[in-house]
Amino acid sequence: MKSPLAPENFEMFAEPIAGTVxxxxxxxxxxxxxxxxxxxxxxxxxxxxxxxxEADEPVMVVGRQDITMLVVPVK
Known part of the structure; x- marks a missing residue:
């Protein structure tokens, strides 16, 4: 059984993508x-x-794990 945190489950983006919560x-x-x-x-x-x-606030999307986007707050 694979660990949910196995590196092959992660994809880091070359450039962050702007997102909105x-x-x-x-x-x-x-x-x-x-x-x-x-x-x-x-x-x-x-x-x-x-x-x-909160909703309508910006975040930077830096990668993904399966279909979940991995974000950092913008402040």
């Missing part, structure tokens, strides 16, 4: 973002990130 993303609480013209599940790339990003 649709559903709040908070510590240990995934949300949703709009980027690349559609909506995606999203979570912070750093597991210990203590930020909260």
């Amino acid at each position: 649709e559903k709040t993303i908070a510590p240990n609480q995934p949300g949703r973002v709009k980027c690349l013209g559609t909506f995606w599940p999203a979570r912070f790339i750093e597991p210990d990130c203590q930020a909260t990003v």
